[in-house]
Amino acid sequence: MTVSVAQKRADFRKLHESGCFVLPNPWDLGSARLLESLGFKALASTSAGFAWSTARPDYGLSCDDVVNHLHVLCAGSDLPVNADYENGFADDPQGVAANVRRAVDAGVAGLSIENRSSDKAKPLYDNVLAVERIKAARAAIDSDRSGAVLVARCEGFLVGEADLDATIARLVAFAQAGADCLYAPGLRTKEQIATVVKAVAPKPVNVLVGGAPGFSVAELAELGVRRVSVGGALARTAWGGFMRAAKEIAEHGTFSEFSNGYPGGDLQKVFAQRG
Template identity: 60%
Template sequence: MPLTTADKRANFRKLHESGCFILPNPVDVGTAKALAHLGFKAIASTSAGFAWTLGKADNRVTLEEVLAHLGAISAAVDVPVNADFEGGFAHEPEGVEANVARAVKAGLAGLSIEDSTGEKTRPLYERNVAIERIKAARKAIDADHSGVLLTGRCEAFLWGQADLALVIDRLTAYAEAGADCLYAPGIKTREDIASVVKAVAPKPVNLLIGASGLSRAEAEDLGVRRISVGGMLARNAWAGFMKAAKEMAEQGTFTDLANGYPGGELNKLFG
């Protein structure tokens, strides 16, 4: 019997209580189903990966497109779905609150709100504004009594501000403002990761890991609760697609097509 949305939300919260789990990032319903089939206990959307499926750059999708995408994925799988909800698709806290309220209706088990403005000259929201935006997201979630898990993100490292003290200050403030989980994409060293985990304890920490990052076991030893990979799976898929397509376009040969995943296996998966 399929799990209810309430079941998925309860399961997602339980995953954050102990251990360390991988939260891989699908780009559409098909890849979401594939990840669930492989046994991952939860999945998360990726803003970049989804944008590329629409032929758009990251952070260029609309709120309506994202809500439809999140609703489709949540309905398609029997595991919790966490949303990369970017900056809440609004600058002012009131807009964040309204948009989070709509996102919760999509059946999500969790969502994240980041503090980047998207502007090179002013990459992060002013501290107090960023805190109010987290409070607004918390207010929307609580008003719905949904139990959706809120993740507060500090984007400083991704915008060239490798200031761990700033990151910790913001993450602890976001925790106090109501974030259930904390996330600082871009931190990589064991020392920085351990410092963040210690600073926000006992609240869980999400770690972004790429190709040369720590293993799940190593991250768990540092106290990390969950691991996401952002757009990396999408980039891997695009790598295979572009390699085969370029061979056809530039050489007129088709040898790389032999590396494709078996169609019969995909039909079994989705059958």
């Protein structure tokens, strides 16, 4: 690594001040290095992508697993890394704070905390507890003046509560609790996105693009979105190519899908640059 953690955090904060940037989501160091070679300015981890690479489902990882993974990504890339940190791997604020400090110590430039609970019967945290969790994360980040960016997420649209007013109320409360950036995955329309951007302004908004209906970066920028992430979509795309080729071999005994693979020589060039 040639860029210091402090510099990566400063660069990451600067990205949130104006314009619109994309945070592609690598799932291992190889995919991180490839994305870095394409000129992206920052990266975000993906809990789903990393979990699948270890033969586990999304939300099947421990805090230790993720922290170790973040150490690898942060140490192996010169780009700022935002951690997909699930719910902080704890329900109580004190546990969230302790685990946030672990992520900061791993070198992340930012991290996202979900308000999706571990209780399937009640998938979102009570509003008061949700705010206390963000306050605890904020205090943990500020305890050593790390400068890491805190992203607060509201998963209402992912767990069956497609209530824009309720989502906005939570995001506004999270902003007031100290979140630097707000994120409501699952928004589907330009009107929803624009309403969220306006409601939490001047705080920046992250939008997830994982498939249809898709928006271009230019379209999201016009709506005032500051940053765009893709979650596990790149990992799913990679697995898609793998499975198509493997199924062709298993079912037909042919190998034509190999022609769609990325050139090995080009991969060699990227990975030989830093060893």
